[in-house]
Amino acid sequence: MNYEKLLSDKVKSIEPSGIRKFFDIVAEMSDAISLGVGEPDFVTPWHIRNRGIQSLEHGHTHYTSNAGLLELRKEVVKYLERRVNLSYTPENVIITVGGSEAIDLCIRSLVDPGDEVLIPDPSFVCYKPCTVLAGGVPVPIVTKAENRFKLTAEQLKAAITPKTKLLILPYPNNPTGAIMTEEDLEEIAEVLRGTDILVLSDEIYLELTYGRKHVSIANISGMKERTVIVNGFSKSYAMTGWRLGFAVGPAEIMSAMLKIHQYAIMSSPTTSQYAAVDALRNGDDDIERMRNEYDCRRRIIVDGFNSMGLSCFEPEGAFYVFPSIQSTGLTSEEFCVKLLEKEKVAVVPGTAFGTSGEGFVRCSYAYSIKNIYKALERIKHFVETRGWEAGE
Amino acid sequence: MSTVLSLLEKDATLSAKQIAVMLGTNEEDVKNQIKKYEEEKVILGYRTIVNWEGEEDEPVTAMIELKVTPQLGAGFDKVAQEIQQYEAVSSVYLMSGGFDICVILEGKTMKEVALFVAEKLAPMEEVLSTATHFILKKYKIDGIITDNQKEDPREVITL
Numbered sequence: 043m044n045y046e047k048l049l050s051d052k053v054k055s056i057e058p059s060g061i062r063k064f065f066d067i068v069a070e071m072s073d074a075i076s077l078g079v080g081e082p083d084f085v086t087p088w089h090i091r092n093r094g095i096q097s098l099e100h101g102h103t104h105y106t107s108n109a110g111l112l113e114l115r116k117e118v119v120k121y122l123e124r125r126v127n128l129s130y131t132p133e134n135v136i137i138t139v140g141g142s143e144a145i146d147l148c149i150r151s152l153v154d155p156g157d158e159v160l161i162p163d164p165s166f167v168c169y170k171p172c173t174v175l176a177g178g179v180p181v182p183i184v185t186k187a188e189n190r191f192k193l194t195a196e197q198l199k200a201a202i203t204p205k206t207k208l209l210i211l212p213y214p215n216n217p218t219g220a221i222m223t224e225e226d227l228e229e230i231a232e233v234l235r236g237t238d239i240l241v242l243s244d245e246i247y248l249e250l251t252y253g254r255k256h257v258s259i260a261n262i263s264g265m266k267e268r269t270v271i272v273n274g275f276s277k278s279y280a281m282t283g284w285r286l287g288f289a290v291g292p293a294e295i296m297s298a299m300l301k302i303h304q305y306a307i308m309s310s311p312t313t314s315q316y317a318a319v320d321a322l323r324n325g326d327d328d329i330e331r332m333r334n335e336y337d338c339r340r341r342i343i344v345d346g347f348n349s350m351g352l353s354c355f356e357p358e359g360a361f362y363v364f365p366s367i368q369s370t371g372l373t374s375e376e377f378c379v380k381l382l383e384k385e386k387v388a389v390v391p392g393t394a395f396g397t398s399g400e401g402f403v404r405c406s407y408a409y410s411i412k413n414i415y416k417a418l419e420r421i422k423h424f425v426e427t428r429g430w431e432a433g434e
Numbered sequence: 435m436s437t438v439l440s441l442l443e444k445d446a447t448l449s450a451k452q453i454a455v456m457l458g459t460n461e462e463d464v465k466n467q468i469k470k471y472e473e474e475k476v477i478l479g480y481r482t483i484v485n486w487e488g489e490e491d492e493p494v495t496a497m498i499e500l501k502v503t504p505q506l507g508a509g510f511d512k513v514a515q516e517i518q519q520y521e522a523v524s525s526v527y528l529m530s531g532g533f534d535i536c537v538i539l540e541g542k543t544m545k546e547v548a549l550f551v552a553e554k555l556a557p558m559e560e561v562l563s564t565a566t567h568f569i570l571k572k573y574k575i576d577g578i579i580t581d582n583q584k585e586d587p588r589e590v591i592t593l
Contacts, residue, residue: 068590078591167593216593334436338456345455388590395593411445411456 056171061394064378068388075417076388077405080216082280082361084335087328090279090321097316104312108304110137110288111315117322118288126248126258128266135290136300137310137318141246141274144289146172147299148242148270149208153178157207162193164364164395164402165212166244178207184398187366190355191220195229202233208240211259214247217395217404218364219357224257231262240295241269246287247360249278249329252337254358270295275314277360278329279321284314336361339407339414346418347405350425361408364392368401372430377403380430385420438467439476444577446480485580487572493540495524495572496547498555499533499565510534513560522550533565544568 046054068074085091109115115132122128138144145168153159155177161169163182170180183201185191193211211230213222222230234241241259248256260269274287289299321328340357347354347365354365367377374391381387392399407414423429441453448456450464457464471477486492505512510528517537518526525538537555541547548566556564572580 065591071590074590076586076590079588080592081588083586083588338436338441341455341458342452390591390593 052175052177056174061375061391064375064382064391064394067379067382071382071386071388074382074386074388075413075420077407077409077414077417078388078390079406079408080362081282081408082277082332083408083410084280084332086279086281086284086317087321087325089324090281090317090328093320094284094313094317097313102312102316106137106309106312106315108309109135109300110310111312111319114315114319114322115288117319118290121322122290126256126261128258128260128271130290133293134296135288136296136303137315138274138287138289138303139307139310140276140285141244141272141287142168143303143307143310144272144274144287144299145169145242145244147302148272148289148291148295149173149178150176150302151295151298152208152240152242154207156205158203158205160198160201160206160209162210162212162215163397164191164217164392164399165210166216167395169210169212170396179205181206182396182398184396185218185220187355187402191215191218191364192222192226193230195233198230198233202237202239206237206239208242209234210242210244212244214245214251214256214359216247216360217362217390217392217399217402219360219362221251221254221256221357221359222259223254224261227257227259227262227265231259231265234268235264239268241265242272243269244272246272246274247277248273250333250336250361251359252333252340256359267292270299275318275321279318279325280328280332281314281318281321284311284317286310286314286318336407339409339411342411343405343407343414343418346414346422350418350422352421352425361406363405363407364402365405366402370425370428370430374400374403376430381421381424384429384432385424387417387420387424389421438464439471442468442477483576483578485572485575487580493542494544494547495569496539496541496544496551497567497569498537498539498551499567500535500537500555501562501564502534503560503562504534505560513558516558517555520550520554522547 112132114137115135118135119130119132122130149172153176157178158181159173159178160181160183162185173180181201183197185193243259245258260266260271270289270291272289275281343363344354344356352365352367354363357363370377374393378389378391390404392402438453441448451461454461454464502510502513504510514526514535517523522539522541523537524540527536529536539547551564551566555561
């Protein structure tokens with residue numbers, strides 16, 4: 043059978059990943075030191091794991107309600123009140139399979155064919171394909187290093203057309219580590235208030251900000267009614283493998299999202315939901331402990347890159363740095379391939395997160411301090427000896 | 435918040451320069467702080483945490499519970515100060531609960547440890563009774579789990 047002919051045009055139109063070649067090389071190199079992952083190195087705190095185990099012992103092995111355990115949604119409401127000063131009710135919350143599902147639900151619920159979705163670039167990889175699958179048109183807005191990779195009101199204004207339906211606001215940002223302050227968000231809000239444009243605020247890294255507390259766009263006056271917040275347990279509580287996230291927003295939008303969720307997913311994993319109740323009730327100290335640890339590593343890695351001449355703006359959120367490799371004269375992908383070949387260090391080309399990532403690489407500091415020092419040492423050697431020029 | 439002490443407690447091999455970067459302060463300040471802690475005996479020393487299991491000179495470790503008659507004016511301090519002098523004693527703690535003083539002892543053999551209790555600790559005038567518990571396996575030592583899996587279970591790259 044000619045499967046290529048049978049697959050849907052929409053699916054064929056989305057790329058599996060912009061940097062296939064690089065990933066193929068990485069996959070073959072098992073002994074590389076990596077700064078390449080997008081998930082915490084911490085194991086989920088024991089009390090949370092234990093709650094999951096207990097739920098299995100008690101035989102909680104059935105579906106939950108489509109929107110998720112009421113107990114958990116109530117805890118999510120309390121959490122948002124406590125940590126970000128936002129008040130919702132359990133009816134505003136859907137428990138999803140990771141933040142990723144929440145993003146997909148939100149885009150599919152809002153976007154009609156031809157609608158434009160504004161996406162800061164570089165940013166996490168799923169917004170664009172989700173938009174395309176929903177028939178929408180992704181419109182990248184290139185954020186710049188000189189603006190600390192923030193989205194500016196001018197850029198937003200310039201990108202808006204009568205077809206603009208949705209703005210994706212992914213801060214703290216993967217891959218740049220950029221954040222948006224209250225003042226920055228106020229300027230964005232000023233552009234959006236009085237329009238029909240909605241906001242998908244992906245705040246999966248909200249607990250990982252350094253030096254100042256996260257502010258949500260929904261905290262800004264007039265914005266809550268037009269914002270869907272996506273969040274989850276993966277980064278805050280080191281629970282990536284549990285596949286659990288949530289979306290919160292206006293009830294009308296949430297019931298639309300719930301329709302898709304109930305047909306596609308039914309309900310999110312029950313064990314994970316029980317564990318998450320414990321995370322929200324007893325996990326604030328864990329967040330603090332992990333954030334402190336990330337903060338130390340962040341300073342090490344920023345200092346490391348700057349002192350080897352790869353200029354690196356100081357990220358204030360998430361667990362990534364995004365140093366510029368333009369001084370080497372290499373493209374992002376060339377840099378990463380050569381670094382892997384010569385020094386066996388795996389970092390991710392900035393272009394994996396959008397064309398504007400060219401000239402940058404993403405390095406994660408969700409690694410032990412020893413691992414970070416070792417990787418930095420090798421990258422430094424690579425840069426100082428101009429390792430990419432040596433023979434094949 | 436991390437501090438000079440909390441970082442050094444986790445890894446004594448960190449240099450003052452590294453600590454300064456991690457805390458966002460300067461090297462001189464860190465050096466001065468460390469010096470002060472050393473002088474004030476807040477930092478008592480720098481050692482290596484060894485998991486001796488399976489090594490040639492693996493010592494025998496025991497925890498001894500002592501019930502002690504407190505001394506007028508000196509409480510338990512006098513007894514503790516006497517016990518702490520012995521080389522074989524690695525730690526001495528005053529306890530709440532069912533007994534008074536906890537002694538961690540190290541020796542080459544079980545016999546050596548048992549004899550030390552019988553000959554040195556039990557005969558002390560203030561010591562009412564002793565109970566010797568040998569440590570059979572160390573699952574976690576000073577905050578480090580001994581058989582932690584070494585390999586990073588994560589994928590090499592995830593976005």
